[in-house]
Amino acid sequence: MAKVNIYLGREKKNGELGDWVTLDVSKPRVGVIVGKRGSGKTYSASVLIEECLDRNPRAAYVIIDIMGVYWSLKYPNKNVKELNTPGFKGLIEPKGYADKTRVLVVAGDVKKYQKGTYDGTLTITPNMVSFDVWLSVFNLAPDEPQAMLLKSLLDKFEDKTYSIQELIYALTEELETGRYSKQTIVSLRSKFEYAKSWGIFSKTGMTLRDLAIPGVATIIDVSESSKPVSALLVGLLAEKIYDARKELARIKSWAKVSGRSVSIEDKNIPQTWLIIEEAHNFLPSRERTKASTPLITYVKEGRHPGCGLLLVSQEPAALDTKVLKQIDFLLVHNLSHKQDVEAVKFIAPSPLPRDLDSILIKLGKGEALLSVTGSEVAKKVKIRPKHSIHIARADIAEDKDVVELGEQPFSIWNEYERLKREVVELKAKLIEYQKRAGSKSSLIEKYMNEINKLKHELEKKDQVISELNQRLAEKDSIIRDLESQIKALQPKKYAVSRLKQRLLNSIAGALRDTIINELNSDAKSVLSILGEHPRISLDDLQKSIPSKIKLLKALEKLNAKRFIRIETINNKDYIILNLDNLIRRLSVEPLSDEDIEYVIERIFGLGII
Ligand SMILES: Nc1ncnc2c1ncn2[C@@H]1O[C@H](COP(=O)(O)OP(=O)(O)OP(=O)(O)O)[C@@H](O)[C@H]1O
Ligand SMILES: [Mg+2]
Known part of the structure; x- marks a missing residue:
């Protein structure tokens, strides 16, 4: 090398x-x-x-x-006499190392230092301290009960980041287990209380990488x-x-x-x-x-x-x-x-x-x-x-x-510390946002499930609707078919109704002939009255035909032919026109009441009687 x-x-x-x-x-x-x-x-x-x-x-x-x-080291040497020491004159220029030196003071002691004489504070995490170092810090021999308690305590925390206070809490909890004597626990706890008072420990301390640059x-x-x-x-x-x-x-x-x-x-x-x-x-x-x-x-x-x-x-x-x-x-x-x-x-x-x-x-x-x-x-x-x-x-x-x-030299370390603080804050924010995003995402997941369920239902409904639409379309076409059939039947309907009219007319004609041929004038008169009043009392009829004998004969004839029927209501005789059955019998087709009414109207309307 x-x-x-x-x-x-x-x-x-x-x-x-x-x-x-x-x-x-x-x-x-x-x-x-x-x-x-x-x-x-x-x-x-x-x-x-x-x-x-x-x-x-x-x-x-x-x-x-x-x-x-x-x-x-940060400040340039202004001592001219020193710089011009014989043998070195002109060889050593005054120069500060502000950018290459960084002064840290222990966080817990920071108040004792004048601002400007340091660039940042130093803390370390308790987990940086190994069991061996703790032993020497607390002046403990490895086989002492306190050392054993310390070992089991550190094993419990393993690689986790923890604070001194958490160690103290853990020691306090140990009091309840009865594994170590109260004196051992209390002594070790007071040692940690002492270490805490140094103000050098924090949960987020510096690492070697922060120090060895x-x-x-x-x-x-x-x-x-x-x-x-x-x-x-x-x-x-x-x-x-x-x-x-x-x-x-x-x-x-x-x-x-x-x-x-x-x-x-x-x-x-x-x-x-x-x-x-x-x-x-x-x-x-x-x-x-x-x-x-x-x-x-x-x-x-x-x-x-x-x-x-x-x-x-x-x-x-x-x-x-x-x-x-x-x-x-x-x-x-x-x-x-x-x-x-x-x-x-x-x-x-x-x-x-x-x-x-x-x-x-x-x-x-x-x-x-x-x-x-x-x-x-x-x-x-x-x-x-x-x-x-x-x-x-x-x-x-x-x-x-x-x-x-002279003037305080510019130090990049102030900027470095500031940026580091910002990074820590941003990291904390990031974690916070990630957490929030996490809860949002579970909410979103819930909603998505809900939405998917609804979508599924919607799809099902859509399917039903389309099926119904199809059936509707089928019905529509049936209706259209029926309508066209009805339309096609229309002329037949007229023909049928004409035929029916002719049939009714012929029935009316036949009946009228029978009436004309088979009845005498008195019977015809009675029928004629009944044509206007299909139900009339015998007394009222009497007014039209004064001869009682004639009237009874006429009624007898009419009754025998079943043209009329006689009913007694409240001791009073009523004569009732009774052509309905007759007309029904004369027809080969079944007749409605309306048809019968038509035939009767026709018989009397022709005024032959
Ligand atoms: N090489 C040198 N050139 C010029 N002056 C020097 C040199 N070395 C030391 N001095 C001067 O001698 C004095 C003492 O030097 P320094 O502070 O290095 O002593 P020290 O041995 O560290 O003393 P202490 O044991 O008290 O810490 C200082 O005022 C310093 O300026
Ligand atoms: Mg010295």
Whole structure:
């Protein structure tokens, strides 16, 4: 792999400045910067970061900033005297790294920071914290009952995203099961209550991908956070970066061996450098801290998968030097304490000058001895001036207003944070809309079912209607047929009625002849009266024929011929015309009352009688 050299400064030999001193960062390295207070450690670390940001943007840089000084990387260095340090005049231009650095502060501590000194807040989800890290956070041994309870609790939540409060609720519920003693539960619960008070946990926390961004230095300013929080963050970052890089390396090598292409989209964590100030707090020589277990793995095994580390400490003797036996480079600033010098000798990756003690004690500010693995004797280096402004711990401690920052640089991170917030809001809205659409769709489904049912019924009705229409059409044609038949029958109807009239006339004629031939004049007169009054009383008839004998004879004759009948009602005799039966008998065709009436009218109408 091609070298990626960063330029730390110039070699100082016999009081003269010589060649530029470089460090190859093509692969992530593990390095340590030590030196006593104010000797230039943070300055040198900042130069290394500037160089990396300029020359190795492939990697991500995550800084745990205990003192809260790295934000100054954003501002260009205005200290002309410093920029014109002999040996560097005209070579280092003032330049801020506002677009390449991003300052995050722990969400719970945000009020303690001045606005403008940070770009965003940092929270993590409790599920980012592994069982092992929780153990070290809570100082628990794995075989303690509390640890076992913790394990069963975390198993219960598995991969789910949860809040600390939910863990606390779950613990409270555990009180009822009786599986663990009340004391164990209450103790673990109060530990989580304490962790909650740090204000670093949230249900929607940042992921490693939010923190490890290629070409960007993510500065986690923990200067206002409590010690356990910084230790938790260091441990967590070491563990997560290592795990992610290891998984990526495994996937890549599998893909290489198997010849298959593998999607690494969400696992693509860049090579990452973890930069830790006051490192003796996290990797101390005598005890284990919340951070030490993951840090030790990170140091010992992280290089191959691409985990870089830069530890900065003023007390090398207080560092776990056994772990640091295999570092790649060591930058030693002024040191005088014997134990610290001994620690340096122990961890230096290359031979050191024989007169080390006196050299170290004489190093000026910004001067250091660089020992790199695989090289010959360590070199004395005059570290180059910074492009960006430097804020020293002393400046903060004395609250000195020595540096003029100038205008606040534009930061893309504000925009980034704003957009991220928008994305979160939009995602929430999307979920809400999806939910609403879901309920709508079930409603729509219901309506669709209803509509389909109605459609089906409609179809059935349509079918019935068309059947009825067909039958109607059939009836219509029958009616039309009948009408035409009726029309055809019309002339026959006239013929029939004419025939009938003739028949009736002949009946009337025949009857009239019989009446004329067989009756005397008195009988004819009686009949003639009956023609006008088909029912008449004997008394009234008497008025027409005064001779009683004649009248009785006539009636006798008429009765014998059944032309009349006599009825007695209320002792009064009535004579009733009785031609109906006679006429019926004379006809070969059945006659209606109307026909009979016609015949009678005809007999009397002719006035023959
Ligand atoms: N290479 C350098 N060129 C110019 N000035 C430097 C250089 N290195 C350090 N200084 C100056 O020395 C002072 C202390 O430097 P720095 O803050 O890096 O010290 P430190 O070792 O980190 O101290 P502490 O242990 O207190 O954190 C600062 O004022 C800084 O400007
Ligand atoms: Mg410092």
